[in-house]
Amino acid sequence: MKQTLLVKLAPTPEQHAKLLRTLETFNAACNAIAAVAFAEQRASKFDLQKLVYYDIREQFGLSSQMAIRAISKVSEAYKRDKAIQPRFRPHSAMVYDPRICSFPAPDRVSLLTLDGREVMPFRFGRYAEGMLQRARGQCDLLYRASRNTFFLAITVDAPESALDDVSEFLGVDLGIVNIATTSDGELVSGGHIKNVRARYSRFRAKLQKQGTKSARRLLKKRSGRKKRFVRDTNHCVSKRLVARAKDTARGIAIEDLNGIRERATVRGKRQRRALHSWAFAQLRSFLSYKAALAGVRLVAVDPRDTSRTCSACGHCDQASRKTQSRFVCTSCGVVAHADVNAAVNIGRRAAVIPPNAAPLAG
Ligand SMILES: [Zn+2]
Known part of the structure; x- marks a missing residue:
């Protein structure tokens, strides 16, 4: 590689x-x-x-x-x-x-x-x-x-390590509010990044209206700073996830990218735009190469219903997802963080896929 x-x-x-x-x-x-x-x-x-x-x-x-x-x-x-x-x-x-x-x-x-x-x-x-x-x-x-x-x-x-033989997977839900949430319940917050992004958009709109040479130069400088910040965060997040999986002898499961886009249509226009962004693609690519280097198996699973299925009883109902962060099962009544619930489903889905059935593309 x-x-x-x-x-x-x-x-x-x-x-x-x-x-x-x-x-x-x-x-x-x-x-x-x-x-x-x-x-x-x-x-x-x-x-x-x-x-x-x-x-x-x-x-x-x-x-x-x-x-x-x-x-x-x-x-x-x-x-x-x-x-x-x-x-x-x-x-x-x-x-x-x-x-x-x-x-x-x-x-x-x-x-x-x-x-x-x-x-x-x-x-x-x-x-x-x-x-x-x-x-x-x-x-x-x-x-x-x-x-x-x-x-x-x-x-x-970068020589790729031989992949560890694993039967269990750390499920990871990638999102906007929480960049990454694991099936272990660990939340990596994207709050700061989101603020930086919003601030940058306002700043850009203002400068573009001015349209002067110095405005353009300032814009370029600011854009570079934002990119470096997101890159650093993506490095940290991906490194932590891979280390976590390696230490506990598990693989990593994430949602298939096309599926994430599909699911995002439910989540609204603003989130959809963010999901298409280079920042997400970068996190996936960092995760992909760091996992390969560490010999951690990375699989992409079918994302359908991962956010509306109860990880405790398996009941699937859109109404169970009460808010962005809250999941309350309409069948068994279990209460969970919505992203953690999704991450658990993602991890389980990978465990039933035979090895190499769904290697991550790109
Ligand atoms: Zn349930």
């Missing part, structure tokens, strides 16, 4: 200047190659190499491998849409392969610049532990002008 790890580079001011010049030159070269590709209507790497390789190296001072990477970047972009000439921003990502990038120490990277190789340290967060040893040497150099900072997106090989 391939994963991408984002680390922040800590170059000296001189190295920073060298990286920036390399990145800008690389993208200028890409634009020059793109002009030729478009004029000649050539998208293949080999054709382009024949046409531009020597000129590009001479004009921009790129190393042989950098020129190859630039040609291949243009070729990929132009192949996507041959009707237009691809354009590259001055700080668009630069691809580094093992010939121009290596890791001489666990926390150091060596990158080829126009002024030769530069070795610099990088910082990585708590998610990166252990992953860096599996770096393949394939990286993207990224530059955020707003923070004047370089990042490296490192491709790592």
